[in-house]
Amino acid sequence: MSEACDVAVIGGGAIGTAIAFHLTRLGAGRVTLFEREQIAGGTTAQSSGLLRAHYSVPENMAMARASLAMFEDFAGLIEDGEASAGLVRCGYLIVAPPGERSRAVREAIGRQRALGIEASLVDAAAARALHPWLYLDDVDAIGYEPGAGFADPNLVASWFARGARRRGARIRPGVAVTGLLRSGSRVCGLRTAEGDVGAGVVIAAMNVWSGALARWAGVELPMTITRHDLASFETGEPYTTRFPMVKDLASAGLIYTRSTSGSQILVGTGDEGIEVSAPEGYDADISLDWIAEQGAALAHRMPKFAEGRFVTSWSGLYDTTPDWNPVLGPVPGLDGLLVAFGLSGHGFKLSPMIGRLLAQAALGLPTDLPLAPYRFSRFAENAPLRGSYGAGAVS
Numbered sequence: 001m002s003e004a005c006d007v008a009v010i011g012g013g014a015i016g017t018a019i020a021f022h023l024t025r026l027g028a029g030r031v032t033l034f035e036r037e038q039i040a041g042g043t044t045a046q047s048s049g050l051l052r053a054h055y056s057v058p059e060n061m062a063m064a065r066a067s068l069a070m071f072e073d074f075a076g077l078i079e080d081g082e083a084s085a086g087l088v089r090c091g092y093l094i095v096a097p098p099g100e101r102s103r104a105v106r107e108a109i110g111r112q113r114a115l116g117i118e119a120s121l122v123d124a125a126a127a128r129a130l131h132p133w134l135y136l137d138d139v140d141a142i143g144y145e146p147g148a149g150f151a152d153p154n155l156v157a158s159w160f161a162r163g164a165r166r167r168g169a170r171i172r173p174g175v176a177v178t179g180l181l182r183s184g185s186r187v188c189g190l191r192t193a194e195g196d197v198g199a200g201v202v203i204a205a206m207n208v209w210s211g212a213l214a215r216w217a218g219v220e221l222p223m224t225i226t227r228h229d230l231a232s233f234e235t236g237e238p239y240t241t242r243f244p245m246v247k248d249l250a251s252a253g254l255i256y257t258r259s260t261s262g263s264q265i266l267v268g269t270g271d272e273g274i275e276v277s278a279p280e281g282y283d284a285d286i287s288l289d290w291i292a293e294q295g296a297a298l299a300h301r302m303p304k305f306a307e308g309r310f311v312t313s314w315s316g317l318y319d320t321t322p323d324w325n326p327v328l329g330p331v332p333g334l335d336g337l338l339v340a341f342g343l344s345g346h347g348f349k350l351s352p353m354i355g356r357l358l359a360q361a362a363l364g365l366p367t368d369l370p371l372a373p374y375r376f377s378r379f380a381e382n383a384p385l386r387g388s389y390g391a392g393a394v395s
């Protein structure tokens with residue numbers, strides 16, 4: 001055994017670094033994080049960074065609200081005046097056509113308000129005062145969350161890692177975990193590219209690479225890998241952070257938008273994406289049809305983009321569960337192992353609180369919010385955490 005630690009974390013994305021950081025804050029003892037490449041080099045680097053507490057699943061709403069509070073006082077959380085999440089609080093508008101989606105928006109806003117989250121239904125005139133470029137004649141419900149915004153996933157994960165390191169954690173980029181050490185049904189450490197490591201508890205935050213964990217643990221994961229494409233556009237006038245983010249539930253792809261690169265608009269879709277078989281070597285070719293479709297949806301909602309220009313496109317991967325919500329906590333039948341996977345395209349906004357909850361669980365402390373709704377076994381029990389927006393990353 002080359003070394004030992006009290007808690008080992010696998011994965012240095014937003015989730016793994018947040019877990020390591022909160023472990024050190026809660027006095028976990030010797031904490032080591034293993035990242036096979038570099039901190040924030042995985043799917044965190046692909047993220048659009050949107051932060052909102054608008055969810056149809058109340059558990060997500062509560063977790064997003066708690067996370068937003070941490071993003072808002074990020075320097076205080078890290079205890080370093082220089083620490084920044086790159087937070088831009090530009091607000092969030094969600095628009096829905098008549099019917100089920102309109103009802104879902106109304107219900108979600110009601111729930112948010114009951115939880116004390118600042119959110120309201122607004123009329124078209126109020127929405128246009130916030131975002132004068134919007135065409136809204138075809139929408140039936142408009143929700144507004146002024147405290148929402150976006151942050152920089154790379155910065156966040158880097159600061160979590162730095163904060164953890166300062167509090168004594170060992171952060172080990174470039175060290176791949178290759179297996180679990182077990183004593184019967186108990187996980188007692190890790191195999192790494194640099195030798196075996198004993199650990200009191202192992203927490204795996206491997207996102208789309210969680211298939212390897214499943215093989216080591218001999219379990220089947222309720223997770224697929226889905227590809228999601230993004231594009232940016234520009235038009236004559238700069239599209240800046242003075243515009244709230246927009247979620248368009250009336251569009252075929254359920255598009256979301258935000259300002260990017262100072263003057264462009266980023267467009268992503270909230271649909272089911274394209275399933276891929278492995279995180280490496282997948283086909284990342286984005287079709288011109290897809291770009292034209294999203295460009296048309298954008299121009300419909302913001303007619304100024306009818307004269308717009310496509311700038312660039314890229315794609316990223318989600319670790320998607322059948323109910324589009326994360327799996328957090330222990331793995332049935334295995335002691336000493338906790339997991340955080342299946343973030344399903346909305347894990348960045350939840351990362352500060354997921355970090356805290358898993359750190360609490362690893363240390364046997366009461367968790368601030370219940371982890372049971374996110375349990376691994378919910379799919380086998382036919383008790384999914386399904387929201388009223390259906391498949392896709394609104395949840």
Ligand SMILES: Cc1cc2nc3c(=O)[nH]c(=O)nc-3n(C[C@H](O)[C@H](O)[C@H](O)COP(=O)(O)OP(=O)(O)OC[C@H]3O[C@@H](n4cnc5c(N)ncnc54)[C@H](O)[C@@H]3O)c2cc1C
Nearest residue numbers: 011013014015036042043044047048050177316347348349
């Ligand atoms: C295109 C796109 C847009 C998104 N937009 C948003 C958004 O607007 N808002 C939002 O909230 N969320 C968004 N998300 C989701 C969010 O970014 C992710 O849920 C979150 O960043 C996941 O963090 P993570 O730590 O689980 O994963 P990752 O960042 O992927 O981290 C996992 C890490 O584990 C490491 N690893 C894997 N295997 C091993 C091993 N064997 N040994 C050591 N290390 C290993 C990997 O190298 C990787 O760095 C988006 C995601 C994508 C792809």
